[in-house]
Amino acid sequence: MTGDFNLFDHPAFGDDTNPNPGRERVRIIIFGSKEVVRATIHDAHLKGFRRVDSWSPLLPTPDPGVFMSISTEYRVMR
Template sequence: MTKSFLADAFQATAPSVSSSVLAETIPNRESVKVVIFGSTAGVNNTILTLYKLGFAQVNEWSPLLPSPNPGEVMSILTRYILTN
């Protein structure tokens, strides 16, 4: 069976930067979080689909995390937007 070239990207972690550091250094910015809940396959497929649509790079998402619901996982994407 062939291995997807993006399969390892799910294991990569983005550099850790505190949101408070970003908020202090760049005024008029706020963080917005996008969260995907579902099965492991469902979350991974959604991340890949959003990547193909140009929404976010695969490695910008958090590693798969346990969800409050049994049998589910979640992944979080944090974006910073300009505010007025």
């Protein structure tokens, strides 16, 4: 990526307030063309890795033709 783009400033990251005490937020990001990102999301779902509805809408990046999607889930920390 180029320029002053800061991924962590993107609204999809939201604030860091944890509404789930005892659980920690985990984010996974996919970068690629719209088609590849969508296909990867569906592959992850078919493999039982992440639900399709856990991913953000496709988000543009500063690189032409490159998009991203972010999945956020919470994991129990022991």
